Amino acid sequence: MEIAKFGVEDWLNVWENDAIYDIAGSSIASMTLEEILEFIHIDKDEFMKMCFDKKMNYGWIEGSPEFKEEVCKLYDDVKPEQVLQTNGATGANFIALYGLINRGDHVVSMYPTYQQLIDIPKSFGADVDLWQIHEEDNWLPSIDELKSLVRSNTKMICINNANNPTGSIMDENYLTQVVEIAKSIDAYILCDEVYKPLCDDIKVPSIVDLYDKGIATNSLSKTYSVPGVRVGWVVSNLEVANVYRKIRDYTMICAGVLDDVIATLVLKNKDLILERNRKIVEENLEIVKEWLKTEPRVTLNLPKNVSTSFIKIDVEMNTEEFCIALLKEKGVLLVPGNRFDMPGYARLGYCARKEILIKGLEELSAFLRKFD
Template sequence: MQIAEFGIEAWLNQWENSATYDISQSTISSMTISDLLNLTGDAPDTFAKQLNDTKMNYGWIEGSPEFKELVSSHYANVKPSQVLQTNGATGANYLALFSLVEPGDHVISEYPSYQQLFDIPRSLGADVDLWRIHEADNWYPDINDLKAMIRPNTKLICLNNANNPTGTLLDRDFLSQVVEVAKTVGAYVLVDEVYLPLDDPKKFTSIVDLYDRGIATNSLSKSYSFPGVRIGWTVANDEVSDLFRKYRDYTMICGGVFNDRLAVYILQHRDQIFARNRALVMNNLAILKDWIANEPRVSCVLPQAVSTSCPKLDIPEATEPFCLRLLKETGVLLIPGERFDLPGHFRLGYCTDETTLRTGLDRLSQFLRQFD
């Protein structure tokens, strides 16, 4: 099997540990377990007590009943049996694609978006069409392009909602149009849903609440601020979930007892985490807006209160060498747009701590003055 290098991961693997001011990441400022306990008001040894008498065996293979119940409750009509625990959203996406896509299938993927959603189908022998998003349309794709691409053998339509790297949220009306197109050929719709608009989560509609052949993937890495837990999940109808179970045995035995217990504790305190993260996102988004308004060499279609954004640079240099010089000379880390096939842009993860964000943006502005 041949597969392309994972552009953003290769960049981060090489350079993130060299950064002093990392404003490239798409997680909302990661938390420690102590941060979480302080947020909930529980005693410092609360979580440790839960673990002390727990055997470190394989645990619940698909995720504990508590985990599955908590996840299912976040959707309109989902049963716990439809939830399968995975190794992050990357594991969830891989499981869904590995289970469904066969050589010769036709797959349509939003583009640019998270690279798994088009390069894994390609590696599995699918014929992949790229459904492009357009900056002039606030990074939305055109539904007429999807209608023109659909074929009788279209197996799967892949979306990233909200989009990585742009932060654009596809609303319920648009998703409903996608579903209507998918229904014409019985295609599945897979949506990576790790980014939640925290200004108003009710604006978000999961694909599984719109379409019986919808498949949602998610994790605790982005909106929940716990990427280190490495827990995600798939949600699909009963038939598809049973198919996933078969393939899951080849990709993952279990999430681990420790990780499952921590995931349950995080999900039990979802409202407190989201309140903390909403305040952080809205504060930092205001900082980002102000910086863009006062930085003549940067413009941006602003994100929908999610943790990733994709500004555009007005400089006479390719973005990747610029970002590398920026890191080496100032300690500021961005992800160049070339890693998303968006030359001239860069991914800015503005949901780090405020000091890192302000310092990183200030150093970026100073570095841009060389082009004035």
């Protein structure tokens, strides 16, 4: 099997440990275990006893009943048997694609997006058409273009909502149109939903709440600020879930027993975590807005309370070379847009710790002055 190098991960593997000001990531400021316990009001001794009492066996293969129960609460009418615990959303996406996509199948994928949704189907021998997002439409792709891309034999439409790297959101009205197109050709829709918008003025339902052949993947890594537990999940109808059960046995068997404990505690107390994270997103977005007013070489279609953004940088320099020079000279880490096949842009993960964001933007502006 041949597969393209994973652009973003390859970049971060090489450069992220050199960063002083890491504003490249797309999680909302990750918490320490101590912070998690403080936010959900669990005594440390109580938590440690809970962990010490856990037998370090394989645990619950598909995720504990408590974990599945909490995941079900995120959707309108999902039963525990439709939920499978995975190794992060990357594991969920892999299982979702591996279980359904075969050589010769036709797939339409939003582009650019998380690279898994494009290159994994290609590696399986699928024919993949790219559904291009457009900056002038707030980084959304055209519904009419989707209609022209799908075929009578299209097996799956892959989307990422909100989008990585831009933060663009498909709201309920938009998603309903995508569902109608998928229904017309009896195609699945795989939606990577790790970037939950933290705002109340826009309705963004899960794809599984809109469509029986919808497949939702998610994790604790982005909106919930706990990437370190490496726990995600895939939700689908029962027929598809039974296909995925076979794939899981070949790819992961189970998550860690203690990871399941932490993941379940976070989901049980998600309202407290999301309250913390909503504040971070709102406050940091205001910092970015103020910075943009004073930075003539950067423009941005502002995301809607989503933890990732895609800035346009006005410099006459190769984007990757620019980002390497910025890191070496100022210690500021961005993800160059060419890693999403979008040179001239960069992913700005503005939901870092506030002091890191402020200093990182300050140093980025100082570096940009050499191009004036």
